[in-house]
Amino acid sequence: VLYRTPEMENIFSRVAHLNAGIQFESALARAEATAGVIPSEAAIRISSACDSFQPNVEQIFTDAIPAGTIAIPLVKALTAHVGSVAGGYVHWGATSQDLVDTALMLQMRSGLELIDSRLRAVALTCRDLALEHRSTLMIGRTLTQHALPITFGLKAARWLGLLSRQLERLQEIRGRLLVVQFGGAAGTLASLGSSGVIVQRHLAEELGLGQPASPWHTERDRIVEIALHITVIAGCVSKIASDLAIMAQTDVGEISEGAAEGKGGSSAMPHKQNPVDITLALAASGLSTGLSSTIVGSLRQDNERSAGVWHGEWESVPNVFMYTDFALERLGAALRSLEVHPERMSENLSRTNGLIMAEALTMKLAEHTGRTDAYRIVQAACEHCMSQNRSLFDVATHDPDIQNSLSAEEISTALDPMNYLGSTEEFIDRSVSTFDQLPQR
Amino acid sequence: VLYRTPEMENIFSRVAHLNAGIQFESALARAEATAGVIPSEAAIRISSACDSFQPNVEQIFTDAIPAGTIAIPLVKALTAHVGSVAGGYVHWGATSQDLVDTALMLQMRSGLELIDSRLRAVALTCRDLALEHRSTLMIGRTLTQHALPITFGLKAARWLGLLSRQLERLQEIRGRLLVVQFGGAAGTLASLGSSGVIVQRHLAEELGLGQPASPWHTERDRIVEIALHITVIAGCVSKIASDLAIMAQTDVGEISEGAAEGKGGSSAMPHKQNPVDITLALAASGLSTGLSSTIVGSLRQDNERSAGVWHGEWESVPNVFMYTDFALERLGAALRSLEVHPERMSENLSRTNGLIMAEALTMKLAEHTGRTDAYRIVQAACEHCMSQNRSLFDVATHDPDIQNSLSAEEISTALDPMNYLGSTEEFIDRSVSTFDQLPQR
Amino acid sequence: VLYRTPEMENIFSRVAHLNAGIQFESALARAEATAGVIPSEAAIRISSACDSFQPNVEQIFTDAIPAGTIAIPLVKALTAHVGSVAGGYVHWGATSQDLVDTALMLQMRSGLELIDSRLRAVALTCRDLALEHRSTLMIGRTLTQHALPITFGLKAARWLGLLSRQLERLQEIRGRLLVVQFGGAAGTLASLGSSGVIVQRHLAEELGLGQPASPWHTERDRIVEIALHITVIAGCVSKIASDLAIMAQTDVGEISEGAAEGKGGSSAMPHKQNPVDITLALAASGLSTGLSSTIVGSLRQDNERSAGVWHGEWESVPNVFMYTDFALERLGAALRSLEVHPERMSENLSRTNGLIMAEALTMKLAEHTGRTDAYRIVQAACEHCMSQNRSLFDVATHDPDIQNSLSAEEISTALDPMNYLGSTEEFIDRSVSTFDQLPQR
């Protein structure tokens, strides 16, 4: 009830569903006239009636329960609106599922466009963060523990890489999977004689959808693949939001959500600033990914048209679009208002007294002593750090074995996180460049 | 968008949620006055303001997104409505989650009552079918194959048994799991000093909810157990609906849904009568059971109050109530209008030419020949039936090995399904009696 | 492949499954002899043969694939082992599913016992932590932010409360849901004539299982409820493990897993001590909770015995037992070796410069100024703290409005977290006492 954006709600509203169904009927009539299956005048009349038709949404959804589908009451009402003679040609040769599935395809087309924009906007913000914080040092954390230094730019660049791959796939999916449904009562287009396939082609063209090799009333792989990708995008949101939530902890404090009037406060605690956008992004993305099994389960549809599993799609498919879009929107809001605290990142980096640089010191020392000795010497130094609560620099500069090989300046250089970033820059550049080369929509 | 009954939608509507929250605030004020924590006059004023308060639902839900919860804008609006002085005592010592969780508990209480009635009604219809069709023979099917005769009454009685167990558990759950949430900002009730536990007790009494040993902001086992039981009930619906769908197949034809104006027809095919209620019951129950993992996943809530997982419950918990209630309602409609076709059951029973009675014949023959010989003789007879497409009675009455031991009448008796029902009657009686002994609500 | 304990693996091993099936056959023979259905000598022979029978596990599982069940090859092999005459009475009147379901019930009985012990052990450690750290101050965190002080004992006590409720339910479930399966080919016990129900009762007694009102070949609610509870327990593990993971973060450092040889190190980073037990507990519990929808989906079983869904239980049900037991074992290990760092808890408590005590100061000041003025004054003080990076004590003792009402000592007292714990002690006591009153197994 909370987890939907107005834009996506419009795309999957009851009225939008009916309008997409009307669009199907209009296109069908024109396609059939083109193929010579129904009279041209009938098609003209139907098309024009479709343009002016405003269905009684409430009534049609009420009647859909005994009818088992919105198609029957919708076609009935549309037929009446078209009037006699031409009315007899409405829905010619089609079955209810042709209308409903094609309507869903049209709605998903809009939904995919919206997700694409939203995803692109989030990616763009990640790109900005990657470049701006290319050299903003922070600690890399693995299994909850401080590991080695990274930069915040690298973190953002990897988010960007993740999102770019989803954008790429989104584009590929839109070209391949959005197809028309047209098969008639049992998928043979029997009542159209030998014209079935021709009408199918014209219909697809009218609607700007792809033409499938055959009807797919109970082969739901395309819808499943689309909806699954939407849940995967939600999963990507959850990864990024989860990283942000960790960084936003009071104990970490490396980022915070931008404050705003009425945002994230607590009535009881004046000092609190909750990461609200992140929280809601996590909630909505979890709802979306939790539907993945239901979505894949939708592949099990019996016979020529199934009883039940298909009907479940009418709820699960719109829901994953709703949840994912909301999650993307909240994540986007969080990222755009993000306050980054490099000073806290820097503070946290030194929490282990320099121990995170032990590997770096070992590598440097090894140039003089060989790797085995270096490892032994540095490990001993690390133990002194921990038992005496001293910094690695302090211990190292007082350790005769290290002093023999390295000057204080060299030690200092080896212990500087900025000098131990490996391929960080290159990974950032690659990520940005991959994104920049994505085709524009 | 289709899969909700008006009754359950009312219980989990936005306004109902806010009203339950207002009910919490009203009860809290009274409880705190009773405990001497706030002035009596303040409590009286708050209580009366709560009675007259009609929140701006749209506004509060819009503000809930930046606030991260409906509690903050709701309490703000309520406080303004209460006015100065007393307004300062609204929500005293409570945290947002206290309000939201308790509101959900109140809504679930109503939801459980509704599910209970709906389930009871379905069970009652199963009881009627069990008694009416106690002796209506049909084939028992296992792994899709004809096995041995049963009666339709037995099938209905086992549905009844299944549902009775869920009713019993529903009652147990309602007594055990519906508790108040009250812990304050970090679950210590710190701002109430030593009065916290006393207020908690009064609050529980005011609302007619149980008093938990401690706050449970991040221990969601009760909510999870309730919601899971609701998905289990949906799973039970899916079992019964699935049995009905099998019996309703044109090829089986043992039951059909009662016809009605606008129900289950096909625009193209005048002969079709689709099992629409069953279909929608299957759809909705599948949506509910598909949420079980999401529900259980909600147990993983961090710290003293979690970011994200909790917020997901606001969607998943109402949804399982909605879907399950709708599924129960559709199943109930299907069962109440059910047309049972005993003649088709009887016809189907003889589809295997009596082979389903081979076991019965073996048992009878064994009394004369011993079991080993009987098995060998009857198996040979079965093979003749299949290869020559003759009935088992025909083959048996012409088989010298069988004729030696059994007269045609004895064979006929042995092959009569009515005589091979074992404990069928007793199982029916037990099921009915278990249901009849369930306590009334 | 990693996520199983040897103990649970033994309970659900292939050989254990076959042995439970043999136990069923042995008990069935005795029950049928008692009921006068088969000769006593046959039962004695079968029982004794069952005792000595060691099935060829590999062969039986290979044959189970074409047979569709282990019951057919197992019964065949057992019959051969029993030898002629008595062999003819093996499996008398039973169907394959009677054997397989009852075997699963026997295995689950052992599995539930093991889970009970493991859960009890974890709870006991939580109890110890609750008492030991009853007054160990730490910060309560909500939505990732510092909220108000709690004690680590309270946190542990709430874990204990969570686990105690699961133990209670475990006990209730074991008494109610472990029942025998016995229905014959179509659930009528047809081949036993009027003796079916008597045999069923003796069989249940022989095995120490409950006697259901009727067979339940396709009413899986009991198995589903058991398995779901196991996933709920896994969910509880995930909550506790997740709390621990947060506290174990280098940035928080409030707990660490006890170090041990070969435990949680990193080849590259000498300073790292990964929370390994917690990590694996999270992994295994997530695998278990992720199966909940599959488990509930198992309710949809058709007809008198279903094709496919039932067969899936053979994998999903053992798996939730395996994963949950492993998760409990790892969590237990983490808790038993837990190193608690009260000094870090204390340090973290003061990270916000005392702001977490603002609410407490407001309450104290309100006794002199009234609540509205107090709130305004303290809020202004908080803003000074943040903008000037000073402690609340420092600001408050220099604030004329506060000094007018409160002495430095009174301010100090008000700002002492130890004085702002509300009902903490009582909640701990209640939790411990609830656990202590749980019946011993």
Place this chain on the structure above:
Amino acid sequence: VLYRTPEMENIFSRVAHLNAGIQFESALARAEATAGVIPSEAAIRISSACDSFQPNVEQIFTDAIPAGTIAIPLVKALTAHVGSVAGGYVHWGATSQDLVDTALMLQMRSGLELIDSRLRAVALTCRDLALEHRSTLMIGRTLTQHALPITFGLKAARWLGLLSRQLERLQEIRGRLLVVQFGGAAGTLASLGSSGVIVQRHLAEELGLGQPASPWHTERDRIVEIALHITVIAGCVSKIASDLAIMAQTDVGEISEGAAEGKGGSSAMPHKQNPVDITLALAASGLSTGLSSTIVGSLRQDNERSAGVWHGEWESVPNVFMYTDFALERLGAALRSLEVHPERMSENLSRTNGLIMAEALTMKLAEHTGRTDAYRIVQAACEHCMSQNRSLFDVATHDPDIQNSLSAEEISTALDPMNYLGSTEEFIDRSVSTFDQLPQR
């Protein structure tokens, strides 16, 4: 425990996992030598030691529990096997997850190949069925009811189309998603200085894997997409197996699984032939699709390397490969041994006394009377059929309104299902041709 093929079990066995890890170390050493990072002699020694190394599987998996990963004990054992000097260069610059993830990629590569072959074999059988039964009439069923005639070849052709699309995607996925993991402790390849990216490229080439733009320790989209596609394939199996199960019902009898010694029988019922392969295919495919949410949930991985979710993949990913491969194998077995019963298809086609041809008759009659009259006349005729239990041909040839326009022969032609198949042939041809044009592996 039952649901795995020996071939897939080999690919995902413990020893195969360790061997893939060893393959990683061997390739890494060579790549680093090529890049000049480690001495050539060390690489030669490591490579040759890897070839001869046979790890103690049991020991390594036991040690993996405290270590939290198999990588640590494996690298330790391998290092010892390599011996001093060169041993110091084993695993140089890599982190545990580099080894484990790359090993999984290598195993998935084999797994995808196996799935591809298995899927291709199933598709090929569908192709044969489509061509052989191109004109084998059967009834099309929608919402469990008889709808219009189709041919069994069309049904098989649509299965083929479904599987062809999965094969196509499988190929695309194998080219795009199988990449090496190499990032070092925090994903920066810090210890390799500026050589990190070069080593990464050589490593990818050595292993025949793709080179990702950056490490992806916590961006799991590739693994998720692969594993999800495997569950989608399982979902496709479930669709086909479900269709077969419906056709195999005794009441339908249109197909049966080929009988074989020890296959699908019943100890109690000599007449039963259970569809065992279909049943087990349904069981295994359901287990696979049920894991989809767990798989997608794996996207939520924190920081630079996560604690728990990643570790869950070690079980869930192999399991979906196991279950899906088993499901494909069983479905393949069912289809290859399939006995098709055209006479039963024909019989079933006439169960509704010709009513399924009402639409066809209406279309024919409309040529003479116009569509509105035709519909009215035929509907009345249908009602007579049902109320008088007569065939549509009988009623139509005695109906004056119809006789006026159509001769008995014309009526007979209109009512012949063979003449009302619409685009059936074309859809079959398209499906076969799409499959035939798939690139060979």
